[in-house]
Amino acid sequence: MNSADVIVVGAGPTGLALACELALAGVRCRVLERRAEEPNITRAFAVHARTLELLDARGLADEVLLHGVRVDSVAPVPGSSLDLGVLGSRYPMIFIAPQSGTERVLRARAERLGVEIVRGAEVLGIRQDDAGVRVEVGGAQPRTERARYVVGCDGAHSAVRRLIGVEFAGRQYETHILLADVRLAEPPAEAMFARTGTDGAVISVPFGDGWFRVIAWDRQRDRVPLAEPVTYDEMRDAFRRIAGSDLGMGQPRWSTRFLSERRQAARYRVGRVFLAGDAAHVHSPLGGQGMNTGIQDAMNLGWKLAAAVHGTAAPWLLDSYEGERHPVGERVLKLTDTFNRLVLGQSKVRNALQALVIRAILRFPRSRLAMAERISGIGIGYPARSGADHAWAGRRMPDLDCAGTRLYEHLRDGRFVLVTRDPFTLDGSPAVRGVRSAALSGPAMVLVRPDGYVAWASEELLTAPRTSAAIAEWCAEPVKQDRPARPRG
Incomplete structure (x- = not known):
């Protein structure tokens, strides 16, 4: 007997977002979290535009935006x-908010949808066969659980990744990162305060509640053991040397010292086991991409796993997760590595040349837009399945006006949406909602995936039978189930 259709390992933002997607689609989902208590620290603090759009597609963006600070511009290089x-x-924008706040929104959503989150459950073993996956769970109640699929969202030191034998290739950066949460008597005027110098770089970002996250990459402190606590004087000294001021820094309520890494899993899928979030990719925190990439992994994988559970997935659909998200992970690693070398690289000549190139890019509207789209995630797209597909296939779908409502509001129940410019009667699968938008330009009809990307498009308004045949490639009729699916809600 399966204890769940899908077991998600890890209750961070990626795991919670994935659990929400699965439960929304009527999939029995259980989250196993090694930590017995909810963590009271937060490393991620940036929520980018594309992540906010995806949260909006599930009705969660407004909740996230209640607490934090909006940033309307960034400095890719100093000056x-x-x-x-x-x-x-x-x-x-970039929205600055503690990771813990985003997690609270996702956790509350998961609980409303009936997701069981089990804490103090450490995954010790994984065995899979053609029918499912057995998970050996340690903790206060050692046991074996079984599911049809397992997803490792258990962080950079993922037990799931280790147990399925996937290589985590890359390297460790040399400069220590010092983090602390403090109050500032002299807060900077800009929300995203950043300064660089010969000794490294410092950043200060507000949480919107009077506390600030201060971050320092201090070359003078590279030989300090990682286990040694970060002191108040150490952080103040780093800011004074690199930024010229400690901003009136008060005693920290929390601090840590660590080395960041640049690594990516060689594979995101092994049979019935998948990897997402930091279990699949870790990188420099410069650029604030980590949590965003993980949530976007979850939004890509969730509806595909749900289709597989319900018997509506085409044979190629589950493989498309790795095919789409692994290249995105590679591009994010390149982007954050570039930022890391620009800020912390030892070669002054190379850094100066790279900074000149970026400043030149920012002079022209088209290249400036391309950089903004890359940093924000708005520019992420996926390859078309074949050369015969429409040019829009795989693109992010914009949030069109649909006769007084918005397209992303129609995505909130996790179904596909067929958008047409002219009136159209949709026949067939209940997995698809039909809406009309006079704002649709280009194709006459567009099938939008549950994660807000274009599945299929046509330049002409097709007949209902031809449209149903095209939709069936993505939303096949379900095979006979052993039990009825839970309703969406």
Whole structure:
């Protein structure tokens, strides 16, 4: 007997987002979390535009935006400025908020949808066969659980990744990162305060509640053992040397010292076991991409796993998770590695040349937009399945006006949406909702995936039978189930 259709290992933002997607689609899902208590620290603090769009597609963005600070421009290199207002998005910003706040929103959503989150459950073994996966669970109640699929969302030191034998290739950065949460008597005028110098770099970001996250990459402190606590004087000294001021820094409520890494899993899928979030990729925190990439992994995988559980998935669908998200992970690693070398690289000549190139890019509207889209995630797209597909296939679908509502509001129940410019009667699968938008330009009809990307498009308005045949490639009729699926809600 399966204890769940899908076991998700890890109750961080990625695991919670995935559990929400599965439960929304009527999939029995259980989350196993090694930590017995909820963590009271937060490392991630940036929520980018594309992540906010995806949260909006599930009705969660407004909750996330209740607590934090909006940042409307960024400086890819010192002395530059990139206005995020160029983004064609409802959220042309970076939203600064503690990871814990985003997790609370996702956890509350998961609980409303009936997801069971089991804490103090350490995964010790994984065995899979053609029918499912056995998970050996330690802790206060050692046991064996079984599911049809397992997803490792259990972080950079993933037990799931180790147990399925997937290589985590890459390297460790040399400069220590010092983190602390403090109050500032002299807070900087800019929300994203960043300074660089010969000794490294420092950053300060507000949490919106009077506390600030201060971060230092201090070359003078590289030989300090990682286990040694970060002191108040150490952080103040780093800011004074690198930024010229400690901003009136008070005693920290929390601090840590660590080395970041640049690594990616060689594979995101082994049979019935998948990897997502930090279990699949870790990188420099410069650029604030980690939590965003993980949530986007979850949104890509969730509806595909649900289709597999319900028997509606085409044979190629589950493989498309790795095919789509592994290249995105590679690009994020390259982006954050570039930022890391620009800020912390030892070669002054190379750094100066790279900074000149980026400043030149920012001079031109098209390349400036491309950089904003890359940083924000708005520019992420997926390859078409074949050369015969429409040029829009795999693109992010914009949030069109649909006769007084928005397209992303129609995505909130996790179904596909067929958007047409002219009136159209949709026959067939209940997995698809039909809406009309006079704002649709280009194709006459577009099938939008549950994760907000284009599955299929047509330049002409097809007949209902031809449209149903095209949709069936993505939303096949379900095979006979052993039990009825839970309703969406």
